[in-house]
Amino acid sequence: MPAHVLILGGTTEARRLADDLAARPGVRVTTSLAGRVARPGAVAGEVRIGGFGGAQGLADWLRTHDVDALVDATHPFAETITANAARAAAATGVPAVVLRRPGWRRAPGDxxxxxxxxxxxxxxxxxxxxxxxxxxxxxxxxxxxxxxxxxxxxxxxxxxxxxxxxxxxxxxxxxxxxxxxxxxxxxxxxxxxxxxxxxxxxxxxxxxxxxxxxxxxxxxxRRPPLPRGVTAVPDAAGVLHRLGLGPA
Missing domain, CATH: 3.40.50.20 (Rossmann fold)
Incomplete structure (x- = not known):
């Protein structure tokens, strides 16, 4: 079971995932926000504000703070952050999951x-x-x-x-x-x-x-493509499954 989970947040899904993880005994959750919104909504667990300084900076943070799992739950258009997260995870060996809500589908009349x-x-x-x-x-x-x-x-x-x-x-x-x-x-x-x-x-x-x-x-x-070799799960349940955590 992961002891320290870092969520790259800023989305509704990231906030819900933090709520779930923070309520679990033995799980420490930190959500990182880019700081682009002056008054972000409340987030469960620990919160850090600001960038990491690219993939290398994120990798250093993962090592320094003993992160056991990384969840990229940023906006689907946060292309640079997603690429940096993939590189940092590969460099450190920290298991990583990308959480992306499904894109919209056309309806009759659109x-x-x-x-x-x-x-x-x-x-x-x-x-x-x-x-x-x-x-x-x-x-x-x-x-x-x-x-x-x-x-x-x-x-x-x-x-x-x-x-x-x-x-x-x-x-x-x-x-x-x-x-x-x-x-x-x-x-x-x-x-x-x-x-x-x-x-x-x-x-x-x-x-x-x-x-x-x-x-x-x-x-x-339309959304930019995910980095090569990176796949996404559509919801928090998929993240929890990847992390080896069952329902709360």
């Missing part, structure tokens, strides 16, 4: 336009609508900064930094949001097209239902 990147989303937008709900997080908005002819509504927990599109309206709010919430926002701002990353899960899926109900096109940025 008008989705799949793109491989934020740059691809920016390229697709001019032909789809002028008033854009940009729901991709506050990082990466620079990809849309050159689109001066479009009006963007950007929702974020904390204010984003520059560069931003010239015509940007900021909505500061923390989810989760219901379908009714998202429908009101889309209608109030007269949104014509939604842009989102394929984060997956139920916590942020309401905007997709609202867009479908309103007949709006959705530009979906």
């Amino acid at each position: 008008q989705w336009y799949d793109v491989p990147s934020l740059a691809g989303a920016a390229e697709a937008l001019p032909g789809l609508g002028r008033r854009v709900f940009l729901s991709t997080g506050r990082l990466g908005l620079a990809a849309f900064a050159h689109l001066a002819d479009l009006h963007f509504v950007v929702r974020s927990v904390d204010p984003p930094g520059p560069p931003l599109p010239p015509d940007t309206e900021l909505v500061l709010a923390r989810g989760p949001f219901t379908v009714a919430d998202e429908t009101r926002l889309l209608r109030a701002h007269r949104i014509e097209v939604l842009v989102t990353k394929d984060s997956g899960g139920e916590a942020t899926a309401a905007k997709l239902t609202a867009a479908r109900d309103l007949g709006l096109p959705v530009v979906v940025v």
Whole structure:
């Protein structure tokens, strides 16, 4: 049984996993947060804030703190962190598990336009609508900064930094949001097209239902691939199984 588990967190699934592990006798759990949100929600167990300094820094931390298992439960688009975690685990021999909620699936009535990147989303937008709900997080908005002819509504927990599109309206709010919430926002701002990353899960899926109900096109940025040789489990139960822990 692992005695010290390090969770690379920041997602709802990471928080739930920390709750489960922290409640187990003999298991020490530490969750590492990147520090990009000013007021993160409460997390069970120990918490550290900030980066490790790349794969080597993470490997050093695993050794120094006697970590017995590493769980990468970061956002599906945290490509660099996932790559560093895989390298650190290989260098130290610490067992590692990647926790990734499944991606979204189309439903009847969806008008989705799949793109491989934020740059691809920016390229697709001019032909789809002028008033854009940009729901991709506050990082990466620079990809849309050159689109001066479009009006963007950007929702974020904390204010984003520059560069931003010239015509940007900021909505500061923390989810989760219901379908009714998202429908009101889309209608109030007269949104014509939604842009989102394929984060997956139920916590942020309401905007997709609202867009479908309103007949709006959705530009979906697909996830980056996992590092070669790395596979993911879809839920906390899969992580617990990999760690040799049964139900609480």
